[in-house]
Amino acid sequence: MQLKHNNILRIINNTGKYNILTGATHERYQSNWQTMPHRFYLMQHDRFKPWGFDQAPLPENHIFLPKGSSIPWDINIDILLSQNKFGQYQNIKPMSDRFGLPFISLEHTLPVPTWNNKIRKSVRQMTGDVNVFISEYSVKQWGFEDVDNVEVIHHGVDTEKFVPxxxxKDGKICTIVNDYINRDIFCGWNIYKQVVIDNNLDANPWGNTPGFSQPTKDVDHLISILQNASVFFNTSTVSPIPTALLEAMSVGTPCVSTSTCMIPDIIEDGVNGFISNDPSELRSKLEWCLENEEESRKIGLNGRKTIEKMFSLDDHINKWNNLFARIAGRTSI
Incomplete structure (x- = not known):
């Protein structure tokens, strides 16, 4: 009863500043929320990933809760936010059922390719008051086309920070992937090996992949690497839209990518980047970028225009703020 009473008081106050209970999930994504007026309280649970400080610093409006705790009784929580169906949903949804708090289910990823129909059908029942996906492609892959209260909120890229x-240029192929080898089914390690390593192409790989590459030091280091790269190579196979690819496009680095998931909706081959699923073609496109710096630079700048148009950080933040306001029972802010 205390929580419901507190929520009523907040509706009357109508501050537009909400306390949101969630978990650490996607550092580069969540760091874009640092300008929001809300406070995000991060649960620490054995089934939740820890915050990766090598990916991004913890925003000032994100606060860790003591490990193992759930809803803090001394804080009026307005909204519950699950950011995956692989641990967060199972722990946060019951709190919504128990306390009657509004619940958002956000999904960054795609269904595991090896899931059978029984598992897919079961997961489809895991819904929130609002179900948010990062791409239209994701909605279809999860089978949520006919589910009520579905919204698509695209990534936002800070184009004032990720600038050309x-x-x-360093004359090398840049790739940024964490745990590349173990996540081959999602990230395409074998594609990278076949295209780059087996052909002895000059590369500069980054990401926390022990025995292969090191993580970047911080965001400024990441930006510097992308700005200096002659070409960026993305090999994702099961990812709606990799953040690293969007950030590489934002700094104007020409990008060569697999043609999977939402990527063909973003990159037009030979116009604002290059896409293919053929290893020989991918190699040829990478080599062309290395050998034709001036022409590839123009394509890279076209890529930046695409990011400015499709992945505006302001649009991203406004859509989330409006959703938070709406689900908390207030008018849009």
Whole structure:
């Protein structure tokens, strides 16, 4: 009863500033919420991933709760937010059922390719008051086309931070993937090996993949790497839209990518980047970018225009703020 009473008081106050209970999931995504007026309380649970400080610093409006705790009784929680169906949903949804708090189910990823129909049908029942996906492609893959209260909120990229820089390029192929080898089914490690390693192409790989590549030091280091790269190579196979690819496009680095998931809706081959699923073609496109710096630079700048148009950070934040306001029972802010 205390929580419901507190929620009524907040509706009367109508501050537009909400306390949101969630977990650490996607650092580069969540760090874009640092300008929001809300407070995000991060549960720490054995089934939740920890915050990766090598990916992004913890925003000032994100606060860790003591490990193992759930809803803090001394804080009026307005909204519950699950960011995956692989641990967060199972722990956060029961709180909504128990306390009657509004519940958002956000999904960053895609269904596991090896799931059978029984598992897919079961997962489809895991819904929230609002179900948010990061791409239209994701909605279809999860089978949520006919589910009520579905919204698509695309990534937002800070194009004032991820900017082109007039520097001498390093003449190398840049790739940024964490745990590349173990996540081959999702990230395409074998594609990278076949295209880059087996052909002895000059590369500069980054990401926390022990024995292969090191994580970037911080966001500024990440931006510098992308700005200096002659070409960025994305090999994702099961990912709606990799953040690293969007950030590489934002700094104007020409990008070569697999043609999977939402990527063909973003990159037009030979116009604002290059896409293919043929290893020989991918190699040829990478080599062309390395050998034709001026032409590839123009394509890279076209890629940045695409990010400015399709992945505006302001649009991303406004859509989330409006959703939070609406689900909390208030008018849009």
């Amino acid at each position: 820089k007039d520097v001498e």
